[in-house]
Amino acid sequence: MTTSTLDSEPMTTPADGGRRPRVVIDEVSKRFTITERKSTSTVQALDRVSLEVEDGEIVALTGLSGCGKTTLLRIIMGLEKASSGTVTVGDKVVTGCGYDRGLVFQHAELFPWRTALQNVEFGLEVKGVPADERRRIATEKLELVGLGNAMDRRPDQLSGGMKQRVGLARALSIEPEVLLMDEPFGALDAQTREGLQMEVLRIHRETGKTIVFVTHDLDEAVLLADRVVLMAPNPGRVDTIFDIPIKGPREDFFAIRGLDEFAHTRYAIWSRLMAGVHGDAPREEER
């Protein structure tokens, strides 16, 4: 297993076979100004975060609450502007949202007045895809996430897990190269979550999309990701990047959870996370 702090990692150059990373986050900082009744204060949500994500790679962002995971994801999406630094997706510097990226929101954020199918059609509608084409693609995406039988239901008639699937189908509808997900399965029960994780792996295998997702669940991070980026708060920054040494297909969670590599990597991330909570290094009695 290789772990490397980002400071010591050199920037990847196009020299290695001419392959460019899909997403390049270069020294991104974000300061929020908070205006209270009289005073204004600033929060350093992100401090010079750099990260590269290869084409087709799955990267998990994790870390304590408030370390800037959501902020980073929103900056990649183009919903938030970085105070300094740049994000490049493909060969374009991000200045706003774009059809090359799709975001799955933490709480699905479906339009309550639209049926599942119409929700998935939304992005295509805005993009100007003709109606019959729209319907065809939306149906296909809903079937992809296993919701072929609930297409005409409104969100209030869907379960939490179903809503998340619709959100996923909606993000996939415009065929983004990069799929961004903010704690997509956080609020679900263990079984539903595993089902959706499996779904994501299958979609990844079929489409080869680059995926960046936020999670608090270390199991989920290690199960799905090629690399896990552990972030630290105050100011929000990259703490450690863990390469996940599990190779080959990931769908057999049962087997993977039994692997030594799984346990070791998970432990390594966990102890590093705890070091951040308790001080510099995990103390002996907590081991």
Place this chain on the structure above:
Amino acid sequence: MSIASSTATTAETAEAGRGFWRRFLWNRRYTFVTIASLVVLMLAWEFFGRRMDPIFASYPTDIAKTFKAEVQDGTLQTALFDSLKPLALGYLIAALGGIPLGLVLGRYRIVEAAFGVYITAGYAMPMVAFIPLLILWFGLGFSVKVAVVVVMTVFPIVISTWAGVNSVPKSLVEVGKSFMASEAAVMRKIILPSTVPHIMTGLRLGIGRAVIGIVIAEFFTSIGGLGGLIINAGQQFDTSALFVPVVVLMALGVGLTRGVGWLESRVAPWYAGVSGGRDPE
């Protein structure tokens, strides 16, 4: 179980029929309570009303008699239409002007800063105070009635729509942005549908105020309409004739408000599923 019928099939239909009626009655149990309450009130009114001086009070059967007479000679219909026409036109103008205004006020800070105060002030102040001014501007005819209805109705419609836009979750707008929706598309596909329940609330509040508005306008101008009938009857101490338009107005107010409520459930059926309100029985 029924033992009245000898064959299984007729027993079943009888059972099903009885079940149907039982369900029919049970489903409407609250309606029956309402009706019972009304009947008790009517009986009490009839009983005590007959005992009082006819100059001060009337009673249901007497009102019904006058009602019939006024329908037969056509005065009631004429008055009703005289009131309904400006009411409908004024309400329409208020809705068509108020909804877009509310949407723009809610969506654009700068518009809110520029015009929000007037709307808040207009909503808070009793619009009756402006009627003399409106009479100066519009005279004593049809147009002043329309103007009063507009002035009475437009503010609740604007305020509700405006508040509705403010309560659109920011995250839904961000969904629009994440798909690169234009401002027009955000307005039409996200803000407007999301605000529909609030707009309908405004329309429901507005219709009640429109009825109040039309009566007040007719009191002030004392020409035509149901308000005119009331004033005339009052001046002639004809109490039962006074109650006829009052009852009609009551029915009108309730009916129109119900109508808008029904429209609400048709236009935004999804809202019942996400709001904390009770399901309709």
